[in-house]
Amino acid sequence: MIQLNNIEKVYRTDTIETQALNNISLHVQKGEFLSIMGPSGCGKSTLLNLMGLLDVPSKGDILIDQQVTQNMADTKMARFRNSRIGFIFQSYHLINDLQVLDNVELPLLYRKSTAKERRELATEALVKVGLGNRIKHFPTQLSGGQRQRVAIARAIVGRPQIILADEPTGNLDSAMGDEIMNILLDLNKTDGTTIVMVTHDANMAERTHRLVRLFDGSQVQ
Ligand code: ADP
Numbered sequence: 285m286i287q288l289n290n291i292e293k294v295y296r297t298d299t300i301e302t303q304a305l306n307n308i309s310l311h312v313q314k315g316e317f318l319s320i321m322g323p324s325g326c327g328k329s330t331l332l333n334l335m336g337l338l339d340v341p342s343k344g345d346i347l348i349d350q351q352v353t354q355n356m357a358d359t360k361m362a363r364f365r366n367s368r369i370g371f372i373f374q375s376y377h378l379i380n381d382l383q384v385l386d387n388v389e390l391p392l393l394y395r396k397s398t399a400k401e402r403r404e405l406a407t408e409a410l411v412k413v414g415l416g417n418r419i420k421h422f423p424t425q426l427s428g429g430q431r432q433r434v435a436i437a438r439a440i441v442g443r444p445q446i447i448l449a450d451e452p453t454g455n456l457d458s459a460m461g462d463e464i465m466n467i468l469l470d471l472n473k474t475d476g477t478t479i480v481m482v483t484h485d486a487n488m489a490e491r492t493h494r495l496v497r498l499f500d501g502s503q504v505q
C-alpha cells in the first residue's frame with residue numbers, strides 16, 4: 285500500500301545541511317499496522333510526512349496504492365492525498381472555535397458532497413469513536429482523550445485506506461492512551477485500514493503487527 289524505495293531526505297538552508305533520512309526502503313502492506321520508534325530527531329516525523337505526501341524526498345521513489353507519486357502536480361497530489369490518507373497528530377490540530385461536528389466535516393469540504401451528506405458522514409464518524417453525544421461541543425470543552433477522538437473522527441470521515449498517526453497518545457495519560465490505541469486497532473481490524481504510527485511507547489508498538497526502528501536517519505531493524 286505504501287512503498288518507499290531508497291529514500292533520502294536532506295534539509296538544506298544556506299548554511300546547514302541535515303541528512304534526516306538515509307537510504308530507507310520500506311513496504312507497508314495493505315491492512316498492516318506498523319509502528320515506528322526511535323530517539324528524538326532520528327527522522328520519524330520526516331518519514332511520516334513523506335508517506336503522507338506532505339513533503340517530497342531528496343532521492344528515491346514513493347508509491348502509494350501502486351501509483352508513483354513524484355512529479356504529480358500539486359493539485360492532483362492534494363486530491364490524491366485527501367482521498368486516501370487521514371492524519372492524526374500528537375497535539376490534535378483541531379480548530380477551537382469550530383464545534384466538534386464542523387471540525388470533523390472539514391476534510392469533506394474539498395469533495396463534491398452536500399451539506400446533508402457531510403453532516404451524516406461526520407456524525408457517523410463521531411459515533412464510531414464514541415462521541416455521538418459531543419457533536420455540538422467545542423474542542424476546549426473536551427478532555428484530551430476526547431479531543432484526540434475528534435481528531436480520529438476527522439481522519440476517518442473520508443474513509444481513507446491509510447491512516448498516519450504521529451505520536452497519537454503522546455499527550456495522554458495511559459488510560460486515555462489505551463482508549464485511543466483500541467480505536468486504532470479496531471479501525472485496522474474491522475475496516476482493514478492500513479496504519480502507520482510513530483510512538484515512544486513500547487507497549488503500544490507491541491500491539492501492532494510490525495515495528496521499524498530508526499536511528500539517525502537509518503533503519504536499524
Ligand atoms: P523525529 O520526528 O524523529 O524527532 P524529525 O523527522 O522531526 O525527527 O527530524 C529529523 C532531523 O531532521 C532532525 O535532525 C531535525 O533537526 C531535522 N529537520 C526536521 N525538519 C526540518 C526542517 N524543516 N528543516 C531543517 N531540518 C529539519
Ligand code: ADP
Nearest residue numbers: 417418421422423424425426427428429430460
Ligand atoms: P477527563 O477526566 O477525561 O479529563 P474532564 O474531567 O476534562 O475529562 O471532562 C469530563 C466531562 O465533562 C467530559 O465528558 C467533557 O466533555 C465535559 N467537559 C469538560 N470540560 C467542559 C466544559 N468546559 N464545558 C462543557 N463540558 C465540559
